[in-house]
Amino acid sequence: MTVTLADVAARAQVSPATVSRVLNGNYPVAASTRERVLKAVDELDYVLNGPASALAAATSDLVGILVNDIADPFFGIMAGAVQSEIGGPGGRAGGERLAVVCNTGGTPERELTYLTLLQRQRAAAVVLTGGAMEDGVHQAAVAAKLRKLTEAGTRVVLCGRPPAPDTGAIALTFDNRGGGRELTEHLIGLGHRRLGYIAGPEERTTTRHRLEGHRTALAAHGIEEDPRWTVHGRYDRQAGYEATLELLRRDPTLTAVVAANDTVALGACAALRDSGLRIPDDVSVAGFDDLPFSIDAVPALTTVRLPLAEAGARAGRVAMGREEAPAGGIATVRGELMVRGSSGRPRA
Amino acid sequence: MTVTLADVAARAQVSPATVSRVLNGNYPVAASTRERVLKAVDELDYVLNGPASALAAATSDLVGILVNDIADPFFGIMAGAVQSEIGGPGGRAGGERLAVVCNTGGTPERELTYLTLLQRQRAAAVVLTGGAMEDGVHQAAVAAKLRKLTEAGTRVVLCGRPPAPDTGAIALTFDNRGGGRELTEHLIGLGHRRLGYIAGPEERTTTRHRLEGHRTALAAHGIEEDPRWTVHGRYDRQAGYEATLELLRRDPTLTAVVAANDTVALGACAALRDSGLRIPDDVSVAGFDDLPFSIDAVPALTTVRLPLAEAGARAGRVAMGREEAPAGGIATVRGELMVRGSSGRPRA
DNA sequence: TTCTACATAGAAAGCGCTTGCTGTACGGTT
DNA sequence: AACCGTACAGCAAGCGCTTTCTATGTAGAA
Structure with missing residues (x-):
């Protein structure tokens, strides 16, 4: 016994x-x-006995963290930062909390299921990371669930995700649009006029916002975009590789390729190299996120640094009520343009 | 209400x-x-109500996963694989389980604390990933804790970790020694005789085993090792960078650098490049793990592929009792040598 | 001294669920 | 016609803790 x-x-x-x-x-x-x-x-x-204690006290020391893909450092970094702040062992605050990291795979169904599971556990707080799906039905379902959670006293924080109005959730949103614009403006400033864009999966807020930023920059400089210059794909290396080959096939005169994120950009680099093109002499490449490995690419990747760890840490503190929520429940987190070796002037 | x-x-x-x-x-x-x-x-x-249900039924649907660093893909990949098998949403099996991913930071204290926390939650199973610390006291404490857990009916699986005798824990161990040996033998086969080794943190089983493999290979080929050829450091890029500079300072005639893992190897590559050395023409480099980014390094990294996802998945299945435990409770998972561009014949 | 106040400790009523055991009805046996 | 097995459904006793309320001992106040 x-x-x-x-x-x-x-x-x-x-x-x-x-x-x-x-x-x-x-x-x-x-x-x-x-x-x-x-x-x-x-x-x-x-x-x-945790369950018994939770039942009697009607509280729980579980904190949920939803990520699209835990094997992706983009999410791993945020999750780690959140966890370091929610006061598990090593954290400062007394109450030892357990972080429940849930892999949604980016699908709304699993997102919903996990939220229900966390609701069932009466989680003390929930942090949702990464962009949201733009599927109307599911989005409404998620919003309803979030409202239920906040109503039940669970603190809900969105980290790197657009706000969810009327749900009581606090949002720490990444300025994907602004970052995308800045990045493309940098390339335009270098003289590029024919830019390919490898977008992420469709129906994702992150994808859409970054692409919108890119297009805003083009428009601001009077560059008319050729529809052939945009290809959609998954957020992984292989998608970047294939998309780049496709772009090259569609228009071999492109002088720059902007990728939806760093991982995709790495695939793009590989494809360019395999096609016998030099970076940045023949084609410039740019990524997004500035993950740790990006600086080790050869040449080092020009990208937009997102303060993932800082944002995650802040989300964790807000979730624990250890830091005040931003005014209006919404804060925008800006990225920072990192100009490195993968971008240069276009070939003459 | x-x-x-x-x-x-x-x-x-x-x-x-x-x-x-x-x-x-x-x-x-x-x-x-x-x-x-x-x-x-x-x-x-x-x-x-999860807690109430857990209390009444004396069971829980929580599964703990201990990792050293969730932001490191090495662990992220394993954790993701474990999770995909424990039957959360998307998993096959009925009972929806929640994965509790705990960041130990590689310290024994936090490892212990997390184990207690999981014990408190009456976790259904616990998977420990990554190498163990070789601190006698703590090791005994962890072993005692594991025994308590298994005695209480929690299934404990070690994934990529040496066996813990008499604890009832199932071990899926990586053959770090064999991989290390194979890697170094490959370099020796290419003609290298002066090899630097960047080891991980001391007092870690992973560090020790890989280094032992390396030394076994050297000994087998009658190469006497110079103590200056080994440097210890953390498992990160910067440590690799600094260690490489240190190695170069100690002995500029080295023709190859073997790193404790891929991340460290990337730092080594950067240091070599910054020192004006070409890879592999001047110095060959080798890593370990074969993380996704390793193939994108330029030149692509020669390394030992560890089947992280497969091992994690298997650990998950064993933890859920969905797969039989290996005979004797111990299985050795072998790595596979991946020869790529970063290793070549030494300069004349 | 008697009363009030404070500091501690205990009794006991749940918290919301699971499950062993106990009905009850019904169809099929003999 | 009496009997039994089966298929459901309900009763009620917990699971191991927290917390309110009450009891007690002691100290200072009157």
């Missing part, structure tokens, strides 16, 4: 109530009593 | 017991009754 509170109480010659109070430290207990209890806890190797 | 089982029962005109049985599907219920109950559940938007 496992040891229960009552066992500890018996051994310490006190009532279960007292043991509970010693363990929770939320009620005055005489020092001598406390000591006796702690000794008994130690001797019996007692470990509190 | 939140909706309870009793509310649903009242609305469906049945007893709470029946509602519970419909929800759990583990007891015959007439179709018409079931329908009525499900309708009530739907209308009331009822969500089961």
Whole structure:
């Protein structure tokens, strides 16, 4: 049998109530009593029963973190930062919390299922990372779920995700549009006029916003976009590779390729190299996110740095109520253009 | 107030017991009754109370995954694979399980704390990934904790970690020694005789085993190792960069650098380039793990591929009791040498 | 001294669910 | 016709904790 509170109480010659109070430290207990209890806890190797405690106290020390793909450092970095702030071991705050990291794979169904699961666990807080799907039906369902959660007292924070109006969720949104615009303006400034764009999966806010930024920049400089210059694909290396070959096939005169993110950009670089093109002499390449490996690409990748760790940490603090929510419940987090070796003047 | 089982029962005109049985599907219920109950559940938007359920049933649907660093794809890939198999949404098996991913930062204290936390939650299973610390005291403490967990019915699986004897834990161990040996033998085969080695942090099994493999290869070929050829450092890019400069300072005649892992190798490449050395013409470089970005390095990295996803998936299945544990509770997972552009014949 | 106040400790009522056991009705046996 | 097995459904006793309310001992106030 496992040891229960009552066992500890018996051994310490006190009532279960007292043991509970010693363990929770939320009620005055005489020092001598406390000591006796702690000794008994130690001797019996007692470990509190989490579910029972959660049930009785109607609270939980679980915090949910939803990510699209945990194997992707983009999400891993944010998740790690969130976790470091929610006060698990190593965190500062007392209450030890457990981070539940959920892989949604970017599908709305799994997002919903996980939210329900977290609701079932009565999670103390939930952090949703990454862009949202733009499927109307599911979006409404997610919003409804978020509202339920916030109404039940769960703090909900969106990190790198557009705001969800009327849900009570706090949003820390990335300025994907602004970053996309800045990036493309940099290339235009270098003299590029024929730019290919490898967009992410359709129906994603991140994809759309970055693309919109790109187009805004083109329009601002009077560059008319050729529809052949945009290709959609997944957010992975292979998609970038294939999309680049496709772009090259459609228009071999492109002088720059802008990718939806760094991983895709790496695939693009590989495709260009395999096609015998030099970077940036023949074609410039740009990414987005500035993941750790981007600086190690050869040449180093020009990209937009997103402060993933900072944003995640802030999301964690807000989720724990340790930092005030931004005014209006919405904060915009800006990226920073990182100009490196993969972008240069176009060939004459 | 939140909706309870009793509310649903009242609305469906049945007893709470029946509602519970419909929800759990583990007891015959007439179709018409079931329908009525499900309708009530739907209308009331009822969500089961996880803690209460866990308490009453003395089971939990939480599965813990311990990783050293969630932002590192090495762990992210394994964690993702484990999660995909434990039957969360999207997984096959019925019981929806939540993966609790815990960042230990590689410290034994946090590892212990997290194990206690998971024990408190009465986790259904726990998967520990990554190498173990070789600190005797802590190692014993962790072993004791693991034994407690397995005794309490929690399935414990070690993934990419040495076996923990007498704990009841199943081990899926990476053959770091063999991989390290193979890698160095490859370099020796190319003609290298002066090889630098950038080892990971000391007191880690992974570090030690890979280094031992390296040395075994050297010894097997009668190469006497110069103590100056080994430098220890963290498992990150910067450590690789600095260690490489240090190696170069100690012995500029080195013709190859073997890194503890791919991330470190990337830092090594950067340091070599910044020192005006060409890869592999002047110095060959080799990594370990074969993370996704390694093939995109220029030149592509010679390394040892560890089947992280496969091992993680298998660990997940074993943890869920969906796959038989290996004989003796221990399985060795071998790596595969991937020869790529970063290694070549030494300069004359 | 008697009363009030404070500091502690205990008794006990749940928290919302699961499940063993106990009906009850019905169809099929003998 | 009496009997039994089967298929459901409900009762009620917990699961192990938290917390309100109450009891007690002691100290200072009157």
